């Protein structure tokens with residue numbers, strides 16, 4: 001074990017800064033301070049420092065410094081990085097191939113299969129080939145092994161504390177105390193610092209605890225049935241970069257229709273005895289769809305028992321005129337065991353659903369308000385066993401046409417979506433709101449929902465070529481053709497615990513052309529169904 005000028009003893013798993021400045025954590029008076037996540041560009045490496053016999057995991061932080069060629073770097077412990085756990089999680093997953101993490105946070109149902117959770121420094125043999133550069137170490141040391149401690153030169157920024165926050169200044173570039181030959185270019189650091197095979201149980205525990213905290217905060221609202229998570233496969237949790245939200249968030253350049261312009265049903269003919277109200281006779285409300293203004297553009301019910309001869313004559317004579325006084329297809333069963341489920345007509349036809357809204361006179365219990373009230377079933381995010389990441393399932397049986405939840409996220413412009421697609425290559429969370437694209441709305445003017453960083457649990461629904469769910473358009477404002485809700489409903493009975501899936505290539509019941517396997521953006525499909533088409537549309 002080597003002794004350092006500050007008196008500490010360290011076994012080092014990453015880069016050693018023996019000749020450079022002492023670790024920031026050695027500085028007095030910083031207890032409680034932490035780094036703002038936004039200030040961190042990324043985590044570059046890690047090391048295990050021994051404080052007596054207790055291991056302390058430290059991470060080498062590369063600071064954001066847009067105008068500096070060399071970014072400030074400095075070592076920090078988990079306490080200082082407590083607001084940046086998403087960055088740590090990303091760093092941990094970059095080490096993933098060599099790490100089998102099985103220790104668990106019971107609060108979120110992860111399986112604890114490895115009791116050796118606090119062992120350090122076991123390098124997977126296959127990664128020994130990663131050789132160090134001449135000036136930087138990539139050797140791995142155990143507390144008793146100092147043979148691989150090598151001198152390195154890490155470019156460091158100067159740190160200061162302001163209002164409990166640690167901030168970096170990249171002054172050393174100009175600081176005579178650190179001569180240029182001791183400033184290691186970022187590429188050298190990057191290439192030699194990526195370490196695999198080391199266990200970082202403290203960091204993993206922190207990441208899992210943070211996810212548990214987020215989930216319990218969400219469940220604490222009590223607004224919806226509990227959302228749970230289960231991982232019987234490995235020790236990971238979904239990305240901390242993801243934020244659960246209740247409704248769409250509007251991005252730059254997206255202008256939803258002003259709420260003031262929305263007219264609720266009942267307002268149009270306030271003098272009419274037939275206007276919508278909570279009870280319009282026989283315990284019915286807006287199911288009297290001839291009257292409900294919100295349903296003006298819903299599918300006309302052409303059943304002989306509903307559409308009178310006079311209606312047909314009117315339609316023939318006025319093809320372009322109001323549909324207001326004609327009977328419409330009501331979207332949901334209003335009574336019986338299937339009450340609240342989508343009727344077969346909508347399941348088959350995929351016609352847009354027009355729900356009433358909060359400005360209507362029909363009251364909160366109107367049967368034409370379902371999707372807007374949110375999820376009513378307990379969902380579980382779970383780790384799939386065949387490489388499809390996370391998936392979603394329901395803990396209770398679901399009836400055909402039962403509502404699951406909406407797909408929500410950041411609503412962005414089409415051009416912003418194109419940019420994100422090229423920048424991140426992650427088209428998989430983008431959902432175009434193109435239901436009403438046509439004569440009055442160009443496809444390129446349609447907005448796109450990005451569920452990658454903000455959204456709801458449906459963002460975890462995987463693709464299947466024989467899906468048990470499908471997506472439907474639900475509008476709360478019949479005049480707004482650009483912003484609406486994307487709602488998932490089951491298309492058959494789904495027993496409790498079955499993975500929920502939808503067809504990523506489904507376009508209102510039609511399957512879009514299967515992508516060419518050689519196309520850049522295609523991904524192999526592992527849905528495992530008999531009719532699997534082999535690729536995903538992503």
Ligand SMILES: C[S@@+](CC[C@H](N)C(=O)[O-])C[C@H]1O[C@@H](n2cnc3c(N)ncnc32)[C@H](O)[C@@H]1O
Nearest residue numbers: 388389390428460461462463524525526527538
């Ligand atoms: C909307 S996300 C679904 C949630 C995702 N599994 C996760 O862990 O975040 C879509 C991504 O999931 C994966 N995926 C979904 N369905 C799949 C399937 N049938 N086969 C292979 N990968 C699938 C693909 O990586 C796809 O890009």
